Amino acid sequence: MTVILLRHGVSTSNTARTLAGRAPGVELTERGTEQAAAVADRLAMLPIEHIASSPLLRCQRTVAPLAEKLGLEPEHDERLIEVDYGDWTGRPIAELITEPLWRVVQGHASGAVFPGGEGLAQVQQRAVAAIRDIERTLAEKAGRDVLWVACAHGDVIKSILADALGLHLDSFQRIAVEPASISVVRYSPHGPSVWKFNDTGADLSALAAAAPATPTPGGEVPTATNADNGNAGHRDSP
Template sequence: MAQVYDVLLVRHGESEANAQGRFAYETWDPPLTETGRQQALSLVEQLKNAPIRHIVTSPLLRAQETVQPLAEAFHCTPQILPDLAEVNLGIWDGKRLKDLEASHNEDFEAWRRDPEAYPPPGGESILSVGRRVLHALEDFVTSQEPGLTVAATHADCLKGAALVITRATGPAARTLFIPNCGQLLVRFLPSFHRWAVVLPPIHFA
């Protein structure tokens, strides 16, 4: 079989931003809540038999805290990949979701419908997020020994990656739900120079 590289994308556990219903990109770097810390511990149990060789993470605290227990369990030092960071939220960074909803902001409503055609003012489109995540992961995995890589990142990063791989359009992002510590297994195929979503998920029993 030709060489392939598997990456398990993991959304971070519940953060203080999630609990408060606030966007968090650059204006603050919230930690996990107690619930988020428990989710991170549960991740260790879920993946205890996985053939993990590498762990990479977004530079944001909530992602790093999510994979720290896993890194300790596998005696692995996580590597920070800046391009796994949260979507650039532009002028909405730090704002509460319910305040934006209550304002009936036309830009916000358009973004809710199609985050590709109407990115946050001063921010990123959903497909550009997916492309930067996949490019960063391709560069990483092809420079390492083969083995499963766990990558801690953010909900829109997982959605964007899924859209890029499946060649879906921006509105399709609104049909995807990624819970805290939700996971997506993807595979890079160097001989075809493309990514694939692995279905059904591999079970590490």
């Protein structure tokens, strides 16, 4: 099974440099809308059979063009929703970086619990469980491998990638996940393998073919790419 992890496009909170969290009404900017259309053009040539998404508006807007091209109805999954940042929701990033908890989030994420919100360890648990549950459901229904998309948020996707890479959650801030970037994880009976992460423009045609889920005898596996860092600095998470 192969999942394409898609982060939503640039949002109004990203450009305002605030922590959006689960605040309602956070829209895509004009740039974010352009990114959503570009992602749809990139992915529509692949045999994608399912789209799951965080129920938040910015994720819905991001997957809408792709869903229309593929003729699919996105499934909104609460387990893919943004981190509940509690009392931090909506506050300026410049203000939050002065909080003692910010340093905990950066260096000891597994112990970070947001005041009035949830802990990052909880986020990873629910997000990975969502991916695994959807994978099982699709496999049982189709009786074969399925290529699908999960659209979520920066910290949520980073926690999934940390799990797939075998990294401790405390290292998840070392993973970059830009707006509208894709990361690809293949799950096999031998465990997950990360094919791409933070990819914002590379050719994806190889995903349409039935590729091995484990390294070839020569040890070669598809490598991660980071073709465009133009959106670095737009974030909606610590």
